[in-house]
Structures are given as C-alpha cells and as structure tokens.
Amino acid sequence: MSKKQQILETAIQLFAEYGIEATSIQHITKSTGISKGAFYLSFASKEDLIKEIIDTFMKQFVADIDRVVNTPLLADEKLQNYFSAHLNLLEKHADFAKMYAQEQMYSINEEILEKLMYYDALIDRSLLSLFQELFPLQTEQQAIDLLVSIKGLIRIYSQLILFHPYPHDTTRIVEVLVEKTMLLGEHSKTFYLTMEMVKLPVTSESQLPTTSQIHVVIEELQKERHPELIEETFEVLREELQREHPRQAVLQGLYGHLIAYTPTKWLSYLVKQIDTKKDA
Amino acid sequence: MSKKQQILETAIQLFAEYGIEATSIQHITKSTGISKGAFYLSFASKEDLIKEIIDTFMKQFVADIDRVVNTPLLADEKLQNYFSAHLNLLEKHADFAKMYAQEQMYSINEEILEKLMYYDALIDRSLLSLFQELFPLQTEQQAIDLLVSIKGLIRIYSQLILFHPYPHDTTRIVEVLVEKTMLLGEHSKTFYLTMEMVKLPVTSESQLPTTSQIHVVIEELQKERHPELIEETFEVLREELQREHPRQAVLQGLYGHLIAYTPTKWLSYLVKQIDTKKDA
DNA sequence: TTGACGTTTGACCAACTGGTCATTAGTATA
DNA sequence: TATACTAATGACCAGTTGGTCAAACGTCAA
Numbered sequence: 044m045s046k047k048q049q050i051l052e053t054a055i056q057l058f059a060e061y062g063i064e065a066t067s068i069q070h071i072t073k074s075t076g077i078s079k080g081a082f083y084l085s086f087a088s089k090e091d092l093i094k095e096i097i098d099t100f101m102k103q104f105v106a107d108i109d110r111v112v113n114t115p116l117l118a119d120e121k122l123q124n125y126f127s128a129h130l131n132l133l134e135k136h137a138d139f140a141k142m143y144a145q146e147q148m149y150s151i152n153e154e155i156l157e158k159l160m161y162y163d164a165l166i167d168r169s170l171l172s173l174f175q176e177l178f179p180l181q182t183e184q185q186a187i188d189l190l191v192s193i194k195g196l197i198r199i200y201s202q203l204i205l206f207h208p209y210p211h212d213t214t215r216i217v218e219v220l221v222e223k224t225m226l227l228g229e230h231s232k233t234f235y236l237t238m239e240m241v242k243l244p245v246t247s248e249s250q251l252p253t254t255s256q257i258h259v260v261i262e263e264l265q266k267e268r269h270p271e272l273i274e275e276t277f278e279v280l281r282e283e284l285q286r287e288h289p290r291q292a293v294l295q296g297l298y299g300h301l302i303a304y305t306p307t308k309w310l311s312y313l314v315k316q317i318d319t320k321k322d323a
Numbered sequence: 324m325s326k327k328q329q330i331l332e333t334a335i336q337l338f339a340e341y342g343i344e345a346t347s348i349q350h351i352t353k354s355t356g357i358s359k360g361a362f363y364l365s366f367a368s369k370e371d372l373i374k375e376i377i378d379t380f381m382k383q384f385v386a387d388i389d390r391v392v393n394t395p396l397l398a399d400e401k402l403q404n405y406f407s408a409h410l411n412l413l414e415k416h417a418d419f420a421k422m423y424a425q426e427q428m429y430s431i432n433e434e435i436l437e438k439l440m441y442y443d444a445l446i447d448r449s450l451l452s453l454f455q456e457l458f459p460l461q462t463e464q465q466a467i468d469l470l471v472s473i474k475g476l477i478r479i480y481s482q483l484i485l486f487h488p489y490p491h492d493t494t495r496i497v498e499v500l501v502e503k504t505m506l507l508g509e510h511s512k513t514f515y516l517t518m519e520m521v522k523l524p525v526t527s528e529s530q531l532p533t534t535s536q537i538h539v540v541i542e543e544l545q546k547e548r549h550p551e552l553i554e555e556t557f558e559v560l561r562e563e564l565q566r567e568h569p570r571q572a573v574l575q576g577l578y579g580h581l582i583a584y585t586p587t588k589w590l591s592y593l594v595k596q597i598d599t600k601k602d603a
Numbered sequence: 604t605t606g607a608c609g610t611t612t613g614a615c616c617a618a619c620t621g622g623t624c625a626t627t628a629g630t631a632t633a
Numbered sequence: 634t635a636t637a638c639t640a641a642t643g644a645c646c647a648g649t650t651g652g653t654c655a656a657a658c659g660t661c662a663a
Binding site: 062064065144145148149151188191192194195196197198199200203207209212215216218219222223226227230231232233234235236240241 | 429514
C-alpha cells in the first residue's frame with residue numbers, strides 16, 4: 044500500500060473517532076508512523092487531505108448507487124437493492140460515514156461543502172429517477188417530498204447503525220425502509236417542498252461529462268499499474284470515444300469491466316452518463 | 324441584561340455561524356465587547372459555557388413540549404400542536420438549533436453528549452406517550468419504530484428550514500408531518516428497532532424529581548428578582564411540598580404560573596412530574 | 604481626600620496549530 | 634567507490650488556543 048494510502052486510512056480513522064477539527068496533522072503523522080514532512084509530500088494541506096478523502100469515497104458511492112438503480116429489474120426490486128447497497132456501503136466504510144456525517148452538518152470550508160452537495164445531488168438524482176419509476180403518476184413536487192422524507196429516514200437509521208454497537212440485521216432494516224417508502228409514496232396527499240427549495244443543481248445536462256473530461260480521468264488512472272483487462276479497456280475506450288457516435292454496445296461492455304474494479308468505478312459512472320446522453 | 328446573558332447570546336450566534344470548535348474565547352469576548360478576564364468571571368471555561376447554553380435552552384424546550392403533549396385535547400390535535408411547537412421553537416431559537424445540530428453529531432465532550440442525550444430522551448418520552456395515545460393498539464416496538472421515523476422526518480425538515488433562507492409556511496409543514504405520522508403509525512407492518520437499541524434511559528421512575536431537588540432549583544431561582552406573582556408562587560410551592568401528599572389542585576395552579584414565565588419553565592416541568600407521580 | 608473593595612483589564616503563559624525547508628538517509632546508476 | 638537522485642526527517646516558524654493574574658480602574662464611605 045502506498046504511503047498516501049496509508050495516510051488516508053489513518054486519517055479517516057482519526058477523523059471518525061475524534062472529529063476533523065480536533066485531529067491535527069501531527070496526530071495523523073504520528074499514528075501513521077511518518078514525519079510531518081512526509082505528509083506534505085503526499086498532500087498539499089489538511090484541506091487537500093479532506094477533499095481527497097471525500098472524492099475517493101463519494102465517487103465510489105455514486106457509481107455503486109447508480110449501477111443498482113440502473114440495473115434492468117422491476118422497480119421495487121431496485122428499491123430494495125438501493126437500500127441494501129446504501130446500508131452495505133455504510134457498514135463497509137463506517138469510518139468514512141461517520142466523518143461524512145459531521146462534515147455534512149458543519150463543513151469547515153465552503154468549497155468542501157459544495158463538493159459534498161455535488162455528490163449528494165448525484166445520489167439524489169438516482170433516487171429520484173427510481174421514485175419516478177416506482178410511482179409514475181407522481182408530480183415533481185410529490186417526488187421531491189418523498190425524496191426528502193426517505194433521506195431523513197435513511198439518515199436516522201444510518202446514525203443508529205453507525206453509533207450503536209449492535210449486530211444489525213440489515214435485510215430487516217431494508218424491509219422496513221421499503222415498506223415505509225411504499226406507504227409514503229402511495230398514500231401521501233399533502234406536500235410542502237418544491238424543486239428549488241432542495242436545489243438539485245445537477246439535473247441540467249450541462250453537468251454531463253464530456254469526452255475530454257473522460258480522457259483526463261483515464262490519463263490520471265494510467266499513472267498507476269492496473270490489471271491487464273483494465274489497461275486494455277482504457278485503450279478500447281479511448282478509441283471508441285474518437286468516433287462521432289460511440290457505439291452503446293461497446294460502451295456497455297466496457298462499463299461492465301470498469302464498475303467491477305474499485306479504482307475505475309467513477310470512470311464507469313462517467314462512461315454510463317455519456318452513454319445515456321447519446322441515448323436521449 | 325446581565326453580562327453573563329450578553330456573553331451567552333453572542334456565543335450562541337458565533338457558535339451557530341462558525342461552529343463551536345472554530346469559535347475561540349477571544350472571538351467571543353471581542354464580539355461581546357469585554358475582556359478575556361471578564362469572560363472567566365462569568366464562566367469557568369469554554370466547556371462550562373457550552374453546558375450552560377444547552378441547559379438554558381433544552382430545559383425550556385422540554386417544558387414547552389411536555390406542556391403541549393399533556394394539555395387535555397384530542398390526541399390528533401396534540402400531535403398537530405406538538406409539531407407546531409417544535410417548529411416554532413426552531414424558528415425562534417434558530418441559532419441555538421444550529422449549534423445543537425452540530426453538537427449532536429459530534430460532541431466535543433462525553434459529558435456534554437450525555438447531557439444532550441438526557442434532554443433528548445425527555446422529549447422522546449413525551450412523543451412516545453403521545454403515540455401511545457394516538458395508536459392505542461401499538462406494541463412497544465411499533466411505537467419505538469414510529470418514534471425514530473418521525474424524529475428522522477423532523478430532523479431533515481428542520482435542517483431545510485434552518486439552513487434554507489426561505490419564508491417557510493410552518494402550518495403547511497405541520498400538515499405534511501401529521502399526515503406522514505398517521506400514515507406510518509396506522510399502516511406500518513414491519514419493524515426493526517427495539518427499546519434497548521434506542522436506549523431511552525429516562526423511562527424508569529428513578530429519574531423522577533424529588534422534592535428536595537425542587538427546593539434546590541427554587542433556591543437557585545431566588546437569587547434573582549422575579550415578578551410578584553412568581554415570588555409568591557415559590558412560597559406557596561415550598562409550603563405545599565412540606566405536606567405528606569401535596570394537593571394536585573394546588574400544584575396545577577402553581578404549574579400554570581410557572582410555565583408562563585420563561586425562567587421558571589423548567590421548574591414547572593419538575594413540578595408536573597411530581598404531580599403525575601403522586602397520581603399513579 | 605483618603606483608603607478600601609469589588610470589577611475589569613490585557614500582557615503573559617505554555618501548549619499546540621498548520622506549514623516550511625535545510626539537512627540527511629537511502630538507493631540506483633556509472 | 635563516487636555520483637546523482639529522490640524520499641524522508643524534524644527543528645523551526647509565526648500564529649492561535651484556553652486559561653491566569655498582577656495591576657489598574659471605578660465607586661463608594663469615612
């Protein structure tokens with residue numbers, strides 16, 4: 044594991060345990076077993092460290108959630124899978140989730156707050172499209188209201204899971220959440236929220252990735268070694284993106300390889316977005 | 324306004340705006356327009372300041388909520404009043420609410436966390452009794468599950484209100500919350516949470532206040548001047564508590580005076596608890 | 604005017620913060 | 634072995650933190 048990776052992991056642990064503000068760089072370096080100077084070889088600043096942590100994890104989250112929601116299944120199976128995926132990610136990356144929870148409530152920095160809101164909006168968008176599939180007759184206002192309610196439920200259940208040392212029965216929790224979602228989605232009659240009040244700034248197509256952005260991401264990834272299959276995928280992807288109209292069949296195959304390998308999850312998400320755009 | 328009061332108010336504002344950790348004592352003293360030494364004449368430490376802020380507000384909150392839930396009305400009117408009261412308190416004390424939100428997520432101190440959980444549990448208890456009145460056939464598990472769900476909804480709507488600059492229509496939000504509560508309360512079939520998982524440590528009677536505790540609170544209050552009626556109420560209350568069995572009729576009258584005057588709200592709550600105990 | 608007494612000040616403290624950089628250690632090549 | 638390179642160190646910096654305390658201030662009665 045690279046030095047940078049080591050620092051990242053120690054930092055997340057400390058951030059989760061003591062809070063971000065309360066964790067000093069000396070604290071991190073001592074726990075990692077390196078000198079202060081070494082830290083600044085890997086990260087430009089404490090803020091930079093926090094940003095990298097958020098990027099690393101949230102990109103995975105977004106890609107994973109997006110895949111679950113876009114897998115061709117019945118809508119209610121998808122809903123179940125969504126909750127499952129969410130809770131599993133929570134358990135798997137509990138330290139990050141704890142850190143995320145506090146940063147979300149009180150961000151040390153405007154820029155970081157925006158970053159969080161950006162990823163949050165991407166996930167919201169996935170959930171929203173799922174709701175529109177589940178309850179086709181819903182108005183936009185209904186969907187937004189449901190979205191917020193479900194987020195509230197997920198958040199409080201997540202908090203319980205994270206901060207309560209218990210062998211949790213996630214499949215049971217999923218059942219409970221699905222039931223509540225269906226109840227609220229089918230029978231709610233009064234609504235308060237509107238689109239502008241929750242501001243999901245990512246709904247416009249202006250946010251869709253361009254091929255050049257994807258090329259940048261690939262270049263970044265190629266700075267490190269990856270399995271044969273992945274390296275090959277990069278090459279094919281580059282070629283396919285040269286075309287005026289990249290062929291969906293090809294992209295989908297590549298997507299399959301990329302989503303299955305953690306470091307390229309975000310790339311897979313970007314490819315998928317391109318894909319759906321050409322679709323429309 | 325006393326110097327202490329001035330400091331408290333400035334501190335809450337700063338805590339709400341910049342976060343608790345990020346706000347230094349120098350920051351507070353400069354904003355209040357006093358010297359550092361003067362701060363330490365009113366508070367023993369920064370931690371002490373935070374504790375006092377929490378106590379001041381949460382005692383009011385608990386008393387106000389408890390009154391709403393125990394007013395003799397139809398259960399669904401109570402529910403509506405509960406949400407109303409909650410949202411109004413939120414708007415009225417927005418700065419404290421913001422501070423509370425962050426401290427709840429990541430407390431700088433174990434002792435403060437316990438304090439927060441204590442007051443939280445008191446409010447939970449009020450809500451729980453209301454649910455049991457609304458849905459008499461519910462099992463304990465159902466009630467707990469509903470409690471957590473509603474708390475999740477309240478929290479996310481609160482967050483929207485607090486951090487979104489909008490002229491919010493609280494009566495509309497109350498409608499929405501009432502509808503969702505009724506939906507979830509009446510039709511939920513699957514449950515996950517149990518009493519021990521949310522641990523409401525205040526349910527046992529061991530937590531009920533003793534008359535001697537009340538005497539201490541009165542003494543504390545009498546260090547400052549209060550309206551004639553209140554001073555008189557103190558005297559009558561003292562006498563009544565001397566009796567083997569304080570008379571409900573008298574206590575209820577006194578309660579009416581105490582709940583209406585902010586500094587004695589907490590005392591009114593304690594008196595009410597004594598009252599209901601002798602009841603049972 | 605004096606002196607006594609509580610209030611208020613702000614320079615001062617040690618500890619710690621995020622961040623820098625001359626120096627050193629380690630390693631690969633010639 | 635000598636050279637050239639990067640990787641790593643930790644003393645050091647200026648600034649800030651929560652907290653203290655001798656000294657100055659204000660306000661009385663004598």
